[in-house]
Amino acid sequence: AIVTGVLVLLAVNVSPTLGITCGATLAIAYAFISLRIGAQRLHDLNWSAWMLLLHLVPMANLVLAVMMLLMPGTEGPNNYGPPPPPNSRSVTIGAWIIIFFIGLSLFVMAALFALGLMATLINAATSNTL
Template sequence: MNFQQAVQTCFRKYVEFSGRASRPEYWWFILAYFVSAFVGGFIHEFVYYLVVLAFLLPLLAAGARRLHDVGRSAWFLLLGLIPVIGTLVLLYFMVQPSQPESNEYGPPPAPVPVGA
């Protein structure tokens, strides 16, 4: 999955908290968020807040699907509310490889063809 496909997929599934998201899908979307927020912050504070607001639900949904991909409940996203330790634990979960077999959250995400 490339950058453009990941961003399109995450915005298309912006309120879909079920299913699974592959590691590249999640991390390309995180990169898109940080770049957009950084650029928006340079343009104007109002633009920055619009970017953050536009990405809020898709980020939560992608995070939930990513946790499902490693076999964890989306409730683990609440660990992000714990300063430092919670963030580190979430980061550890997010960088784990996908479970190759089906789990309670569904089958593994289908690989996207390169030319698609």
């Protein structure tokens, strides 16, 4: 998502219409993929995918997100089919790489705020002087 977001920003500099069209298309694609993955996770918990509508309710969306992250799936088959197969080694490695980069980015942002550089970067980005 970060790579495509940077490409959309570059496309906006070339042509605002092209950038907005690409950005809207990617936003719709990401929303569809997010809904599909959320429905699969809820089915793994033996809950209906209609529970995703709770994402539209303030505070309930946070509770649902935490529950989806922390609750273990049902053992064995449930109302929505057999259990998913175990993760392969590449999926596990990929997940740890993503977790590492998220932690690294949070550390870098905290360091930039501590050094006072983030305000300079934000001002430069808003005034297009990068």
